[in-house]
Structures are given as C-alpha cells and as structure tokens.
Amino acid sequence: MSSYSPYWMFQKNEWAKLRANVPMTLSPIQIENVKGINEKLDIEEVSNVYLPLSRLLNLYTKASHELHSVTDRFMGQKTKQVPFIIGVAGSVAVGKSTISRIMRELLSEWDEHPSVDILTTDGFLFPNEVLEEKGIMNRKGFPESYDIKKLIDVLADLKSGRPDVEAPVYSHLTYNILPDEVQVLDQPDIVIVEGVNVLQTPKTRGADPGTYVSDFFDFSIYVDANEDDLLKWYTERFMKLRDTAFQDERSYFHNYSGLSNDEAIAMAEDIWRRINLRNLHENIQPTRNRADLILHKDRDHLIDSIMLRKA
Ligand SMILES: Nc1ncnc2c1ncn2[C@@H]1O[C@H](COP(=O)(O)OP(=O)(O)O)[C@@H](O)[C@H]1O
Numbered sequence: 420m421s422s423y424s425p426y427w428m429f430q431k432n433e434w435a436k437l438r439a440n441v442p443m444t445l446s447p448i449q450i451e452n453v454k455g456i457n458e459k460l461d462i463e464e465v466s467n468v469y470l471p472l473s474r475l476l477n478l479y480t481k482a483s484h485e486l487h488s489v490t491d492r493f494m495g496q497k498t499k500q501v502p503f504i505i506g507v508a509g510s511v512a513v514g515k516s517t518i519s520r521i522m523r524e525l526l527s528e529w530d531e532h533p534s535v536d537i538l539t540t541d542g543f544l545f546p547n548e549v550l551e552e553k554g555i556m557n558r559k560g561f562p563e564s565y566d567i568k569k570l571i572d573v574l575a576d577l578k579s580g581r582p583d584v585e586a587p588v589y590s591h592l593t594y595n596i597l598p599d600e601v602q603v604l605d606q607p608d609i610v611i612v613e614g615v616n617v618l619q620t621p622k623t624r625g626a627d628p629g630t631y632v633s634d635f636f637d638f639s640i641y642v643d644a645n646e647d648d649l650l651k652w653y654t655e656r657f658m659k660l661r662d663t664a665f666q667d668e669r670s671y672f673h674n675y676s677g678l679s680n681d682e683a684i685a686m687a688e689d690i691w692r693r694i695n696l697r698n699l700h701e702n703i704q705p706t707r708n709r710a711d712l713i714l715h716k717d718r719d720h721l722i723d724s725i726m727l728r729k730a
C-alpha cells in the first residue's frame with residue numbers, strides 16, 4: 420500500500436525551526452496590537468507559528484503575482500492586480516476569528532501587501548426573519564442557512580478588482596444581520612475569508628452549480644482541535660458572553676444573562692450538541708482535507724501539529 424500523503428507534516432518544533440532560517444521577531448508595536456486581539460494569546464506562539472506562516476503566505480502572494488504577469492505576457496495585455504484571497508475554515512469556537520486577526524496584523528506588516536481585510540461568512544447568513552420563514556432558525560451555520568450566491572458574487576467582485584465592494588454585516592449581539600450596515604472592501608491587497616462553510620461544495624440552491632466559494636481562494640487553512648476542547652472553548656466563551664454582551668438589553672440572549680453557572684453551562688452544552696457539533700460532523704470536518712494548511716490546536720490553544728499541502 421502506498422504511504423504517499425498530499426501533505427508535509429510538521430511537529431511544532433520542526434515548524435519553529437524553519438523560522439530560524441530567516442530571523443524574524445515581533446516589534447513592540449506588533450506585540451501591543453496582537454495583545455489587543457486577545458489578552459490570553461501566547462506571544463511566543465505568535466512568533467513561532469504565525470510569523471513563519473506570514474512568511475509562507477508572503478511568498479505565495481509573490482508567486483501568485485508572478486503567475487498573473489506570466490499570463491499577461493502570454494495574452495499581450497496588462498491587467499490590474501487583484502486581492503490574494505485566503506480562506507480560514509473550522510468548527511465554531513475553534514479560534515478562526517482570532518487566527519484571522521493575528522494573520523491580518525502580521526501580513527499587513529509586509530510592504531507588498533499593507534492592506535488586509537477580513538470578511539466573515541456570518542454576514543451571509545439569511546436574516547432571522549428569512550430563517551424563521553424557512554423553519555431553520557435552529558440550523559444557523561448549516562449550509563442552507565447561508566446565501567452562498569451572495570457570498571460568491573462578493574468574491575467574484577473582489578477577484579475582478581472592483582472598488583468599494585459591499586458585504587453584509589452580522590451582529591452577535593442582536594444575533595441577526597444588521598439591516599443598515601455594510602462592510603466596504605476597497606481593493607485590499609489580501610482578503611481573509613473566515614467561516615465554518617468556506618471549504619464546502621455547493622449544495623445550496625441558487626448558487627451556480629459549478630462554482631465553489633473555495634474557487635476564489637489562493638490559499639486555505641483549516642483550524643482543527645479535539646471535540647472536547649471545542650466544547651470547553653465554546654462553553655467558556657458562552658460564560659464570558661453571559662457576563663458581558665448578554666447583559667445588554669439589545670442582546671438576543673438577554674434572558675440568559677441571569678442564568679446560574681450550572682444553568683448557563685447546561686444551556687451552552689445543549690446548543691453545542693444540537694447545532695454546532697452536528698454541523699461539525701456533517702458539514703465542516705468533511706472539508707478538512709481540502710485545505711492547503713491544517714493547523715491542529717491543543718487544549719491551551721497552542722498549535723501542536725501542522726500539515727502543509729505539497730505543491
Ligand atoms: N490562540 C488563542 N489563545 C487563547 N484563547 C483563544 C485563542 N484562540 C481563540 N481563543 C478563545 O477561544 C474562543 C473561540 O475563539 P474564536 O476566535 O471566537 O473562534 P471562532 O471564530 O472559530 O468561532 C474565544 O473565547 C477566544 O477568546
């Protein structure tokens with residue numbers, strides 16, 4: 420039987436050693452900015468894992484621009500530079516938004532791509548009114564809860580170099596799309612597209628049957644972790660929200676703000692098992708092996724193994 424794997428596998432120390440070839444350190448300002456993302460972040464981890472990743476992605480962006488100019492030369496034309504798009508997939512609560520924000524901070528330091536935007540796929544959830552009408556309010560995050568056609572249209576606009584591309588915005592406070600808000604992406608150098616569904620293949624009606632969200636990606640990352648750790652992080656985040664955002668009267672979950680610790684833990688575990696864990700098994704985990712890079716986290720959010728697709 421062949422032992423061929425499409426991935427190079429790295430233990431953490433091997434990956435960190437690769438970094439030794441190119442001295443890289445975080446500047447004091449970067450440390451400050453990264454700390455602002457999440458006070459629990461381990462700065463050594465950012466240096467050892469995410470700085471080398473930013474170098475790898477910088478090399479990929481340059482290779483992609485070179486490839487574009489080769490095609491231009493062949494066609495005898497000069498096209499404009501379009502954004503390099505990175506997809507970040509993985510379970511709810513695995514840390515996709517935290518990693519995306521770290522990568523935005525690190526990637527924007529490079530002269531070649533100072534402007535980096537994050538696009539989150541929750542903005543493409545159907546509004547609650549539509550989900551209610553379809554009877555799928557308890558299916559948020561499942562493929563049918565997203566307007567994938569709209570996401571594909573936005574990605575197509577970005578990849579065709581259009582200025583001022585507008586994307587809808589989701590609020591975790593109101594648990595709904597904000598009807599009067601849009602995010603404007605004005606020809607950024609890099610876009611990080613982050614969400615549970617970004618490596619999924621089209622099942623949704625309305626989407627061009629031949630087009631996948633990932634067709635627009637130049638590089639993709641799947642963030643992986645053990646299920647008991649995911650439940651722990653989901654519950655911890657829920658408890659934190661109970662003490663902060665849920666206290667706000669505008670919060671969809673305001674009536675959870677008075678829950679006792681035991682009640683809140685039971686509630687978080689119930690939502691996790693009924694919705695997010697099911698979605699992980701049915702729709703998210705099966706996309707893991709479509710990613711170019713698989714980062715696996717241990718219980719302390721530290722990356723313990725890295726798999727990079729062979730070119
Ligand atoms: N590297 C990290 N170090 C410490 N805590 C983290 C790290 N990444 C994520 N977390 C915590 O784990 C929880 C889930 O992270 P988040 O980025 O919101 O996940 P996602 O976007 O995948 O739902 C949050 O409470 C966040 O503070």
Ligand SMILES: CC(C)(COP(=O)(O)O)[C@@H](O)C(=O)NCCC(=O)O
Nearest residue numbers: 511539540541559560614615690694
């Ligand atoms: C909004 C989400 C589906 C995540 O979506 P994403 O940002 O990955 O597109 C998720 O955070 C969520 O709300 N899940 C529904 C169950 C819950 O309240 O956790």
